[in-house]
Amino acid sequence: MKLENVAATLESCRFCLMCRHVDPVSHVTFNEALTPHGIALTATSQKRGLFEWNEESVHVIYSDVDGGNARAHCVTGKPFSEAVATIKAELAAKGFAPQSVYDVHDKLLKFHSPYGEDRLETGKQKSDIALFVSDEAHYLWPSSIDASLKLLKALGHKPVFVGRGRSNGFLASSLGFPELAEEQARGVLEEIQNANAKQVVTLSVGDTFALTQLYPERLGVSLPTNLQVKDLLSLLANALAKKKVSFKLSKDKSLYAYIDPTHAVRVPVRFDAPRTLLKTVLSGEAEELFWRRERAHPVGTTAVQFTNPELAEKLTRARLEDAVQTGVNKLYCEDPATLYHLSKYTKEYGLEVKGLYEFLASQLVKG
Amino acid sequence: MSIGIQLGMIHSELEEIVGRDYVSVKEADKLVYSVDWFWLPQMWLDRGQKLQTPDFIVHPSTVEEISEILKIANNYKIPVIPWGGGSGSQGGAVPVYGGIILDVKRLNKIIDIDEKSLTVTAQAGINGTQLEWAVNEKNLTLPHYPASANCATLGGYLAPRGSGTISTKYGKAEDLVLGMEIVLPTGKIIRTPKIPQHAAGPDFYHLFLGSEGTLGVITEATMQLDYLPEVRLFRAVLFDDLSKGLEAGRRLMVQRLEPTVIRLYDKKSTLSQVKKVLGYEFDGAYMVIGFDGDKDIAALQEKKAMAICKSLDAKDLGREPGESWWQHRYDFYYPPKGLHFPWMYGTTETVATFSNIEKIYYAQKEAVETTYKDWNVDYIGHFSHWFHWGTMIYSRFIIKEPPQDATEALQLHNRVWNTAMTAVLENGGMVNEHHGVGLKLSRFMRRQYGEAWGMLENIKDALDPNGIMNPGKVGFGGVK
Numbered sequence: 001m002k003l004e005n006v007a008a009t010l011e012s013c014r015f016c017l018m019c020r021h022v023d024p025v026s027h028v029t030f031n032e033a034l035t036p037h038g039i040a041l042t043a044t045s046q047k048r049g050l051f052e053w054n055e056e057s058v059h060v061i062y063s064d065v066d067g068g069n070a071r072a073h074c075v076t077g078k079p080f081s082e083a084v085a086t087i088k089a090e091l092a093a094k095g096f097a098p099q100s101v102y103d104v105h106d107k108l109l110k111f112h113s114p115y116g117e118d119r120l121e122t123g124k125q126k127s128d129i130a131l132f133v134s135d136e137a138h139y140l141w142p143s144s145i146d147a148s149l150k151l152l153k154a155l156g157h158k159p160v161f162v163g164r165g166r167s168n169g170f171l172a173s174s175l176g177f178p179e180l181a182e183e184q185a186r187g188v189l190e191e192i193q194n195a196n197a198k199q200v201v202t203l204s205v206g207d208t209f210a211l212t213q214l215y216p217e218r219l220g221v222s223l224p225t226n227l228q229v230k231d232l233l234s235l236l237a238n239a240l241a242k243k244k245v246s247f248k249l250s251k252d253k254s255l256y257a258y259i260d261p262t263h264a265v266r267v268p269v270r271f272d273a274p275r276t277l278l279k280t281v282l283s284g285e286a287e288e289l290f291w292r293r294e295r296a297h298p299v300g301t302t303a304v305q306f307t308n309p310e311l312a313e314k315l316t317r318a319r320l321e322d323a324v325q326t327g328v329n330k331l332y333c334e335d336p337a338t339l340y341h342l343s344k345y346t347k348e349y350g351l352e353v354k355g356l357y358e359f360l361a362s363q364l365v366k367g
Numbered sequence: 368m369s370i371g372i373q374l375g376m377i378h379s380e381l382e383e384i385v386g387r388d389y390v391s392v393k394e395a396d397k398l399v400y401s402v403d404w405f406w407l408p409q410m411w412l413d414r415g416q417k418l419q420t421p422d423f424i425v426h427p428s429t430v431e432e433i434s435e436i437l438k439i440a441n442n443y444k445i446p447v448i449p450w451g452g453g454s455g456s457q458g459g460a461v462p463v464y465g466g467i468i469l470d471v472k473r474l475n476k477i478i479d480i481d482e483k484s485l486t487v488t489a490q491a492g493i494n495g496t497q498l499e500w501a502v503n504e505k506n507l508t509l510p511h512y513p514a515s516a517n518c519a520t521l522g523g524y525l526a527p528r529g530s531g532t533i534s535t536k537y538g539k540a541e542d543l544v545l546g547m548e549i550v551l552p553t554g555k556i557i558r559t560p561k562i563p564q565h566a567a568g569p570d571f572y573h574l575f576l577g578s579e580g581t582l583g584v585i586t587e588a589t590m591q592l593d594y595l596p597e598v599r600l601f602r603a604v605l606f607d608d609l610s611k612g613l614e615a616g617r618r619l620m621v622q623r624l625e626p627t628v629i630r631l632y633d634k635k636s637t638l639s640q641v642k643k644v645l646g647y648e649f650d651g652a653y654m655v656i657g658f659d660g661d662k663d664i665a666a667l668q669e670k671k672a673m674a675i676c677k678s679l680d681a682k683d684l685g686r687e688p689g690e691s692w693w694q695h696r697y698d699f700y701y702p703p704k705g706l707h708f709p710w711m712y713g714t715t716e717t718v719a720t721f722s723n724i725e726k727i728y729y730a731q732k733e734a735v736e737t738t739y740k741d742w743n744v745d746y747i748g749h750f751s752h753w754f755h756w757g758t759m760i761y762s763r764f765i766i767k768e769p770p771q772d773a774t775e776a777l778q779l780h781n782r783v784w785n786t787a788m789t790a791v792l793e794n795g796g797m798v799n800e801h802h803g804v805g806l807k808l809s810r811f812m813r814r815q816y817g818e819a820w821g822m823l824e825n826i827k828d829a830l831d832p833n834g835i836m837n838p839g840k841v842g843f844g845g846v847k
Contacts, residue, residue, distance in 0.1 A: 012702035017518035021496035048415035
């Protein structure tokens with residue numbers, strides 16, 4: 001993002017309070033300083049010489065969860081997420097970022113992921129269709145991979161894996177390493193191109209966001225013109241509507257809710273797909289959580305899990321408390337990272353969280 | 368005892384009450400809590416000047432914790448500034464004397480929704496839009512839709528006597544409240560009955576509406592709800608003359624047609640604000656009229672309203688320019704569509720009877736435009752919250768090239784306000800209709816009320832003997 005655009009965005013946001021109602025961080029911290037307004041005011045005041053960057057003010061900037069909700073709800077479309085990512089890049093380059101940021105950077109550089117050290121080799125198989133198995137699916141919720149393969153097979157696809165065990169670039173970007181993020185984005189796209197894939201299927205909204213918005217808009221990396229990005233739930237919902245796939249109805253009559261995952265607000269076109277699929281396979285009544293669809297909050301999956309683990313935990317717990325308030329005891333979600341973070345605490349709340357891909361795969365009607 | 372030791376003592380006592388995580392003395396937090404939506408402190412920061420910051424930011428989670436905090440503040444005679452969403456435009460939340468910012472947003476629970484009486488009881492720190500979403504799930508609405516709803520809190524609706532965009536039909540926030548829980552400055556917790564209309568003595572709860580945290584902390588309120596309307600109809604008309612528009616609005620009100628919205632823009636506003644936000648180029652005074660509720664009744668009300676407008680030579684612009692206004696009604700306040708730096712601006716709004724309102728508009732316009740001609744001042748206005756006896760002018764001044772020096776800018780800003788408010792007071796208006804008094808209008812209160820002001824000062828002294836509550840606001844003095 002150009003520096004003058006960063007400045008203009010932050011100047012606009014510093015005294016604008018209009019996205020507070022959907023701001024996830026202030027909802028769990030109650031701290032004005034950690035709202036988009038507070039973050040922008042901090043950054044612009046530093047530029048005016050009102051203070052120097054120090055541990056406290058840097059903490060404000062790194063408590064940002066990438067501003068997805070602020071961006072999605074900004075009436076005048078201010079690129080707040082991109083502006084803050086640029087400020088973080090400035091801090092990281094000057095050595096002002098927290099140590100955890102540089103630790104993650106080193107792991108991303110060495111292993112393509114902060115979650116494990118597999119550094120998997122690029123596959124050599126070719127197919128028209130590729131399944132993007134990012135590091136979150138590979139390390140945090142691996143059962144989603146087999147389940148998604150079964151589901152794709154039911155749709156008549158035999159995909160090749162791409163990006164297996166690799167970060168999609170979002171984390172690097174959100175921590176303030178745009179060059180590394182770009183390198184990771186190009187790495188993912190290179191794998192897709194090497195596989196000759198014309199269609200890449202994603203397992204999470206975060207991956208869809210990365211490929212379709214983060215790469216072209218923030219990182220300046222264009223997708224090949226003939227490449228289509230499809231998320232698996234939308235593919236399944238379409239196939240269901242066309243009667244190309246069918247599922248058994250579960251006997252489970254529990255009250256349940258779908259929990260919109262981190263980044264959900266960034267790809268609103270897919271709000272209905274998981275709900276439609278769940279209604280097809282579950283005989284229990286569906287409830288809607290308060291923080292749903294356009295207002296859905298992230299759990300602690302973003303960069304704050306490294307820069308501010310306490311905040312990450314609060315964000316995750318807040319989603320579970322929402323479920324408790326709603327009165328459900330069973331939650332479904334497809335996103336590997338969201339599932340991983342939620343499942344750390346579900347038992348404390350008497351809740352059960354289930355992987356949607358795994359559940360759908362178990363309900364497939366063969367033939 | 369040194370100031371450092373005293374602050375250290377207060378810090379440790381506050382932590383005892385709310386826990387370490389909920390008391391902040393971080394400079395980064397203090398900066399953000401030193402400014403609300405008032406142009407002056409924003410300008411001060413914009414020019415790279417340091418503001419007075421609070422000593423502590425405290426986030427209590429219960430009314431009992433608030434009570435204990437106020438007792439500590441009395442003990443040490445340290446100011447307490449209640450803080451909701453920080454969206455007030457009058458400097459009501461600015462900690463001019465330092466002290467404790469009492470951020471009430473952790474008090475954000477809905478206690479009860481009574482679907483028979485159509486009331487909601489909620490804690491005062493709940494966010495306005497979130498409260499609205501919650502009652503919407505039961506097909507209900509709290510019919511108070513201020514532009515600040517996304518950030519303001521329920522307590523912030525009430526403390527400055529706010530108005531929302533549909534106040535013309537449903538009333539101001541103060542008309543929607545049935546009862547409140549309040550922590551008095553001494554720490555005593557009181558509740559007013561949840562029945563607002565009765566004859567059991569004076570309505571003392573009204574004292575706290577408009578007190579802006581100077582007489583206590585509102586911690587809970589019971590509010591009147593309505594069913595979500597079956598329809599909302601909007602239509603726009605254009606008058607070639609502002610007077611005719613004002614007369615149309617008056618007739619709509621005195622004939623009790625119950626419009627949800629009447630918003631009449633003067634010609635200059637129509638050419639600037641309406642064009643900028645909605646994209647229409649109308650030469651005249653643009654008026655939006657809305658009705659809601661039962662579809663047959665709303666249609667009939669609209670028909671009668673259009674007949675009144677037609678009788679005053681209005682041009683019917685149809686539904687689209689009315690509906691577009693409703694869709695974009697808050698965009699007027701978002702950057703960059705709203706007023707913004709480096710401009711100097713202020714909303715010199717007022718309310719008066721129909722007999723005086725037009726006189727005030729022209730008196731204020733002429734005074735501001737003449738006196739500050741050298742600054743190329745723009746004066747624009749619209750009439751947006753209507754009553755059966757009068758209406759309000761949402762007037763604004765804009766100086767696009769103000770002095771760069773912060774002190775000079777402050778002085779010019781205050782001079783413009785003095786001019787605008789003198790025109791109001793000399794012609795029978797009130798210094799404010801719905802933004803409140805805060806720091807900005809404090810100096811006009813004695814003039815506004817004359818001898819009656821002394822009575823309010825006596826009440827303040829009785830309730831807050833040490834003057835700890837939000838000092839320097841609403842015309843009251845500092846800490847004693």
